[in-house]
Amino acid sequence: MNEFVKITFRLTLSCLMAALVMGTAFIFTDKAKKHNEHVNVQTTMLSLLGYSDLNPAPKELKLYSLYRYIIEEKGTTYLGYMVPVTESGKESYELLKLNLEGKLMQRVPMNISPDAAAEDAERATAMKEALKTEQGIAYQDRTVVARLGDQRLAYLLPGKFGGFKTFINVILSLNPDFAIRGLEIMEHEEDPGLGAEISQNYFKNQFRNKSFERLKSLDVIKEPLPDEYRAYLNAPDKMDKDKADAIIKQYGEKDIYALTGSTISSRSVTDGVKNMVKRFAYRIQVLNDVIADQKIPALI
Template sequence: MKEFLKIAANLLAICLVSAGLLGGIFIHTEAARLRNEEARLTTSMRRYLPKGAEAAFSPIHRYLVEEAGLEPGVGYLLPTRTGHALLVLDPEGNVLHRAEVDAPLDSEAEREEALAHVLPGARLHFADTYILALGPDGRRLASFISGRTTGFKTWVKLLVALGPDNGVLGLEVLEHEEDPGLGAEIEQEYFRNQFTGRTLEQLARLGVVKLPLPDDYRRCLERSRWAERGLDAAQEHEVCAKFGGEDIHAITGATISSRRVTDGVKRLAGAFVRRMDMVTAAAAKAGLEPAF
């Protein structure tokens, strides 16, 4: 018994020291990590805006709303011409609730407080955030959909950039834990840029093929290396356009990762467009003027 207690105390002490160290480091590093993540997201988004364009990033936060005795709905906290508003819709897009929100909404805590004030007694579960890049006249320059999809091993966090016509401007892989040299190649331009320029209709039909990527297609997809390789941009755009109608070429040795990312992009873009159409129509019905 004495030996048992000694062993248990020994292991407990090691675990406590480890937990204390990790907790301390987490407290000291978390704020910096979040700042870095935000900076990275902003840099990624700016890459898809027209050069020199003035744009303001306006987020739309989505929540699942549960109210006692009522059907659950989806709440959209969106920017309007005069400030912000909360629009709660049922699955068919009918307005369940609308309210102007006049409070600071910069952090998650501020948003929760504001929503609790607007919808007292309701339970709100945060789902995701869409970010719209709006020009000075309120025109939508781009929409950014951040979401995750399953990869080969764990989650893959994606950022899909759509243009004003909902065509794909680009794809960024924000986080993943795929194997280096295999699934981790989803980060590479030659894979990500295969989505660029696809219309929503093309995206809906998009599949994945296990065919080797032609050398000239790969060269045109690696845009950041055009200058270094002395390639002519106009000519490379033509090459990309030639292959642009093809399905996505799977990464060698990582077909599952390629398929999952492709499905993720299709799902995220499709859901965003459907939801935005629904929100725009519902906002008009509810007498709201969205800022986009």
């Protein structure tokens, strides 16, 4: 019995020591890791808009975040949108509370700058102050609106959906008319060599230039990817214009060619993208109507 106690004690102590070491390492590296992720998301967003080191983004390009919340109040569900607004040159946020029919219920100005709103904790505090309650506020998602001067350039939607194994994290870039500008796979755990091919150019670039109408009926087909189309998809910007146009004309309206041996992954991505765009298009139209109706100086 004595030995049992000894073994238990020593094993517990070892585990605690291990936890201490790992915890310390986590605390020291967490900030750098978060920063990396942030930079990664930022560069990905810019590259989805067509900007890179060689082709830097113009100064007029501004990215504004729109946050969506679900608010439960006395048994009724409302949607809360944190909308970036400008008032006499100063940028802040305003909370729009909508009921499920899309009717505006409440407008609350929020005293929070766009930089502060990017921090989860600060945003949660601001929401608490605006609604004067802590209960029933649930963060849903974020949409980034890219503006070039006064023009709305594109929407960037970070999102995730189920893949073959676990969730697939993506960033989707849409034109103001909801046609797809680009798709980037941020994180996934599909099988290497099979489902993992979703992050290859020749798969994800198939979504480019699909219009909203076409997207609604988009399907996956099990046919070999034609060689010339593959060559175009692998490097869409390097091909000369006439040739690229001819290929887009021929294949642009086609369904998504499934990856060999990974139909489930291909289908998950296609359906996931479809759902993301459809839901977003509905929501943003409702929100746009409200903003236009109330003449809110929104920056989206």
